[in-house]
Amino acid sequence: NAGVTQTPKFRILKIGQSMTLQCAQDMNHNYMYWYRQDPGMGLKLIYYSVGAGITDKGEVPNGYNVSRSTTEYFPLRLELAAPSQTSVYFCASRLAGGRGELFFGEGSRLTVL
Amino acid sequence: DQQVKQNSPSLSVQEGRISILNCDYTNSMFDYFLWYKKYPAEGPTFLISISSIKDKNEDGRFTVFLNKSAKHLSLHIVPSQPGDSAVYFCAASGSNDYKLSFGAGTTVTVRA
Numbered sequence: 296n297a298g299v300t301q302t303p304k305f306r307i308l309k310i311g312q313s314m315t316l317q318c319a320q321d322m323n324h325n326y327m328y329w330y331r332q333d334p335g336m337g338l339k340l341i342y343y344s345v346g347a348g349i350t351d352k353g354e355v356p357n358g359y360n361v362s363r364s365t366t367e368y369f370p371l372r373l374e375l376a377a378p379s380q381t382s383v384y385f386c387a388s389r390l391a392g393g394r395g396e397l398f399f400g401e402g403s404r405l406t407v408l
Numbered sequence: 409d410q411q412v413k414q415n416s417p418s419l420s421v422q423e424g425r426i427s428i429l430n431c432d433y434t435n436s437m438f439d440y441f442l443w444y445k446k447y448p449a450e451g452p453t454f455l456i457s458i459s460s461i462k463d464k465n466e467d468g469r470f471t472v473f474l475n476k477s478a479k480h481l482s483l484h485i486v487p488s489q490p491g492d493s494a495v496y497f498c499a500a501s502g503s504n505d506y507k508l509s510f511g512a513g514t515t516v517t518v519r520a
Contacts, residue, residue, distance in 0.1 A: 299451070326506060335417065337410075337497060337512040338452070345506055353507065385451055394440045394459070394501070397508060399451030 297321050301386050301400035308376040308407045316371040316403050318386030324398070325391035327369040329353075329361065331382040332402075338385065344369055345391070376407045411435045412500050414511035422519050427485040429514050431498030434479065438500040442508070443472060443483050446495045455496070456483070488518045 302317045320327065325346050330338040330353075340353030344363040358380055360372040369388075373380060383404050387397040413432045421427045431441075439460040444452035458465040458472045458481065465472050471484045485492055498511040 328507070330510075335512055337412075337414075338510040340507055340509075343507060387451075394457070396442060396454035396457065397444075397452075399453070401449070401451050 299386055299388055299398050299400035301384075301403050303403060304401065305404050306406070308373075308405065310376060310378065310407060312376050313372070313374050314376070314405075316373070316384055316386075316405070318369045318371065318400060319367050320369075320386075320388040320398070321367065322388060322390075322398065323366060324388035325366065326389045327363065328387045328397065329359075329369070329371045330385045330387065331355065332385060333382050341371065341384075373405075378407050381405060381407045409434075410512070411438075412498055412509045412511040414498055414514050416514050417512070418515045418517070420517045420519060421488050423490060424487045427483075427488045427492065427516055427518070429483040429485075429496050429498075429516070431481045431483075431511055432479055433481075433500050433509075435500070435502065435509070436479070437502035437505075438509075439503055440501050441472070441474060441481050442499045443470075444497045444499060444510075446497065446513070452497055485516075488516075490518050490520060492516060493518045 299320045328343040329341040342361040344350045386400045389395045442457040443455040445455045446452040474481045495513045499508040
């Protein structure tokens with residue numbers, strides 16, 4: 296029962312570096328999401344996708360990019376990392392239709408120095 | 409603009425007593441509400457939900473109450489147990505909305 300798998304779990308980046316956070320789900324969920332959690336700020340939506348080839352911006356998309364070439368994978372790309380991107384990132388997925396709950400990965404803690 | 413608000417960052421309760429967590433929302437288009445629970449170093453997990461056509465939903469020790477006129481919902485945990493110590497997030501969505509809006513979370517500590 297893998298569910299939603301995120302890698303890496305921890306990463307330290309220098310300012311200006313780039314990296315990709317990986318997310319994979321094995322539940323055949325159409326909808327996938329990337330959230331970031333900052334202390335006292337709850338979960339903010341970065342990007343989401345309702346199916347392969349379809350992505351859209353959330354509340355805080357600046358500095359990030361996504362792609363969704365298959366149902367299973369939804370990587371999040373950080374270009375030119377900045378200290379403001381220090382956060383915990385969560386990938387989530389859910390079934391299409393209805394009001395099903397989100398299934399979250401364990402999170403990726405990113406520090407930009 | 410925070411559409412879902414949890415104004416109490418923390419709550420401390422004695423084991424066996426009731427925990428009451430509150431959540432307010434501003435978007436009148438929201439019609440489905442969820443609570444998630446999060447332990448440290450883990451992702452949030454779904455706890456309980458309620459549709460706007462109901463005013464109460466119960467699942468074991470957890471009950472969610474919805475007051476649409478006040479745009480307010482609450483989560484009751486009775487009795488509180490040490491394993492309930494976690495961060496609780498309130499979330500909401502509207503019809504035909506793919507996204508959930510989350511509150512800032514309330515950290516619950518259950519004292520023995």
